[in-house]
Amino acid sequence: RVELVESGGGSAQAGGSLKLSCTISGRTFCVAWFRQAPGKEREGVAHLDYDGTTGYAESVKGRFTISKDNVKNTLYLQMNSLKPEDTGMYYCAADGIYCSLLNPSKHADFGYWGQGTQVTVSS
DSSP: EEEEEEEOOOETTTOOOOEEEEEEEEOOSSEEEEEOOOOSSEEEEEEEOOTEEEOOOOOTTTTEEEETTTTTTTTEEEESOGGGOOEEEEEEEEEEEOOGGGTTOOOOGOOOOOOOEEEEEOO
C-alpha cells in the first residue's frame, strides 16, 4: 500500500520561495508534483524517475527543483522566484512503474495521490 502526505504549503510574496515535502510510504518508481488552480486542469509540474532523471514543465524550469531523500523516503519541491500564477493546490503523485513508461505530465497515469497542499503567491 502506498500513501503520500504533503506538507509545506503556504503563502509567499512574488519572488519568494517555498519548499514542499511529501512523505512516501510504500514502494514507488515514478514520483511527481502536480498543481491545480481554481477552474483549471491539474497540470504536471515536475517528475523524478527511479534512476534520478527529472523533468519540468516549461513554466517552472529554472525556478523549481524536484528532489528526493531516499533515506527519509521524502520527496521535495523547492520553489524559487515564485509568481502569482504559481498559485494553486499542489499534489504529490506516485506510481509503481518508471516515468519513462507513462506520461509523467498526465495526472491520469498516476495511481497514488496525496491530499494536496495549498500554495498562494501574492503580487
